[in-house]
Amino acid sequence: MKVTLVSRSGREVVRGGIELSDSATVKDLQEAIHAKTKKYYPSRQRLTLPTKAGVSGKPVALSPKSKVSDYCEKGNSDNLTVVFKDLGPQVLYSTLFFFEYLGPLVIYPLFYYLPLYKYFGYDDTNRTIHPVQTYAMYYWCLHYSKRILETFFIHRFSHATSPLSNVFRNCLYYWTFGAYIAYYVNHPLYTPVSETQWKIGFAFGLLCQVSNLHCHIILRNLRSPSGNGGYQIPKGFLFNIVTCANYTTEIYQWLGFNIATQTVAGYVFLVVATAIMTNWAMGKHRRLRKLFDGKDGRPKYPRRWVILPPFF
Amino acid sequence: MASFFSTVKRIYLAIYNWAVFTGWIQVLIFAIKALNESGPAAVYDAVEKPLQLAQTAAILEIIHGLIGLVRSPVSATLPQIGSRLFVTWGILHSFPETRTHILVSSLVISWSLTEIIRYSFFGMKEALGFTPSWLLWLRYSTFLLLYPTGITSEVGLIYIALPYIKASDKFCFRMPNKWNFSFDYYFASLAVLGIYVPGSPHMYTYMLGQRKKALSKLKAA
Numbered sequence: 001m002k003v004t005l006v007s008r009s010g011r012e013v014v015r016g017g018i019e020l021s022d023s024a025t026v027k028d029l030q031e032a033i034h035a036k037t038k039k040y041y042p043s044r045q046r047l048t049l050p051t052k053a054g055v056s057g058k059p060v061a062l063s064p065k066s067k068v069s070d071y072c073e074k075g076n077s078d079n080l081t082v083v084f085k086d087l088g089p090q091v092l093y094s095t096l097f098f099f100e101y102l103g104p105l106v107i108y109p110l111f112y113y114l115p116l117y118k119y120f121g122y123d124d125t126n127r128t129i130h131p132v133q134t135y136a137m138y139y140w141c142l143h144y145s146k147r148i149l150e151t152f153f154i155h156r157f158s159h160a161t162s163p164l165s166n167v168f169r170n171c172l173y174y175w176t177f178g179a180y181i182a183y184y185v186n187h188p189l190y191t192p193v194s195e196t197q198w199k200i201g202f203a204f205g206l207l208c209q210v211s212n213l214h215c216h217i218i219l220r221n222l223r224s225p226s227g228n229g230g231y232q233i234p235k236g237f238l239f240n241i242v243t244c245a246n247y248t249t250e251i252y253q254w255l256g257f258n259i260a261t262q263t264v265a266g267y268v269f270l271v272v273a274t275a276i277m278t279n280w281a282m283g284k285h286r287r288l289r290k291l292f293d294g295k296d297g298r299p300k301y302p303r304r305w306v307i308l309p310p311f312f
Numbered sequence: 313m314a315s316f317f318s319t320v321k322r323i324y325l326a327i328y329n330w331a332v333f334t335g336w337i338q339v340l341i342f343a344i345k346a347l348n349e350s351g352p353a354a355v356y357d358a359v360e361k362p363l364q365l366a367q368t369a370a371i372l373e374i375i376h377g378l379i380g381l382v383r384s385p386v387s388a389t390l391p392q393i394g395s396r397l398f399v400t401w402g403i404l405h406s407f408p409e410t411r412t413h414i415l416v417s418s419l420v421i422s423w424s425l426t427e428i429i430r431y432s433f434f435g436m437k438e439a440l441g442f443t444p445s446w447l448l449w450l451r452y453s454t455f456l457l458l459y460p461t462g463i464t465s466e467v468g469l470i471y472i473a474l475p476y477i478k479a480s481d482k483f484c485f486r487m488p489n490k491w492n493f494s495f496d497y498y499f500a501s502l503a504v505l506g507i508y509v510p511g512s513p514h515m516y517t518y519m520l521g522q523r524k525k526a527l528s529k530l531k532a533a
Contacts, residue, residue, distance in 0.1 A: 264493035
C-alpha cells in the first residue's frame, strides 16, 4: 500500500509517498519516515488523519501499535493520506524530570552550606543556624531525591518524550523557585516559628509525602509496562474519594513545609503549584468522566472530589 | 438586547479611546513646546500631569482584555502597560533625579507618537466602523522605529535611576520579620531590566506578525 504524507498546509513531506506492505503497523510507517527524512525520528512525528471539511473535533491520531490499514477507508486499502506534524526536538520525560529536580536539589543546600549572603550585603560570619533551618534542608532534599527516584523507578509515562523547549521552561520554574525559597529559609535574619509549629508542619508534610509515594505506586500499577499509556479508573486509598489524590498529597505536603518554615516565598510557590496542578486535575477528571460514561458496558466514573477536598 | 450592549460597548470604547488620545496630544504638544522654549531638562515638568493621567488610564485596557471587551491578548498588553507604569511611577515620579535627563524627551516623544496613532486608530474603528488605510499603515509601521527608541529610553532611564534606587530605602521591606519576607526595590529593578531582554524581542516580533496580518488584509481588500 502507499501512504501519502502531507504537512498541515498540504505540502508533500515525502515526495512520492511511502510504500509499505499491507500488514505494516504505524510504527513501521514511522520508521520509514525517519529513514526517508533523516531528521524526523519517530518521537518527533505526529501523524493524524486529515480532518474532513465541516467535521469538528480533534483530528484522529495514528497509534503506533495499530496497523496502517486500520485507518484506511473501506474499499480503499491501497492508499492512505496521513498528515504530518513535526513536534520539534524531543527529550525523554525522565530526562526532563531529572534536570528539573536536580536544580532544587543542588541549589538549596548551596544557600545552607555556603556563605553566599555576603554577596547580598549581609554579614555572614557569626550567624546561628536554627534547628528548623537544618530540618528544612533535609526535608527539601528528601523531597527532591524522592522525586528523582520516582522518575526512574516508579512512574510510567503516557508519552515517552516531551519537547526540548519544555526543559528550559520547566527548569526555569523549578530552579528559580528553588533559589527564591532557599534564599529566605537559610537567611541570616530568618525568624523561626515555635518548635511546636515546625514539628507539626514537618510531621504533616512527611505523612503527605509517604501518602504521595503510595499514590504514585497505585498509579503505576494501573498501567502495564508494555502499554502505551491509556486510562483506567484509579481505585484504592485516597483515590476512592479524590481523582487526583497524588496532586492532593503533593499540595498538602508543601503546606506542611510552609507551616514549618513560614516564608512568603514558600507560600507563593504553594499557590502557583496548586494552580498548575488544579489545571491538570480538571483536565484529567474531565477526561476520565468522558471516557467512563457508563455506556456500552463501560463503567461509569464515580462521583469524586477533583483535587482538593473539601473545597473542590 | 445583544445589539444594545454592543452599541453601549462601542460608545464606551469610542469615548475611552478619544479621551486618552487627547491626553497624549497634550503630552506631545507640551513636550515640543518645552523643548523649544527651555530645552530637554524642562520636558518632564511640562508633561507630568497629562502623562500620568493618560498612561495610568491604560490600566483599563488590561481589564478590557480580561473581560473580553477587546480582542487583544493579555499577554501582549500586560508587559507593555506594566513597563510603562513602572517607568512613569516607579522611576520618573519616585526618583526626581532622573527627570532632567535627555532620555525623558526621547521617551515622551516615542510614547506620545505611538499612542496618538494607536488611540486614533481604535477610536475611529469604534466610532466610524472603519479606519482609513493610511492610519492603518501608520499604526502597523511606526512601531518599527518607535519601539526601539521607546524601549531604549525606558531601559536607559531605569539604568540611570539605579544608583539613586540603591541609595534610597524607598519601596523596600526588610528582614527580620515573622513572615520572612523582604522586597528590595534595587533588585526588583534589576529583574525588570532582565525582563526586557526576552520581553523586547517578544513584543517586537508580535507586532511584526500583526503588521503582516494587517497589511496583507489591506492588500486583499
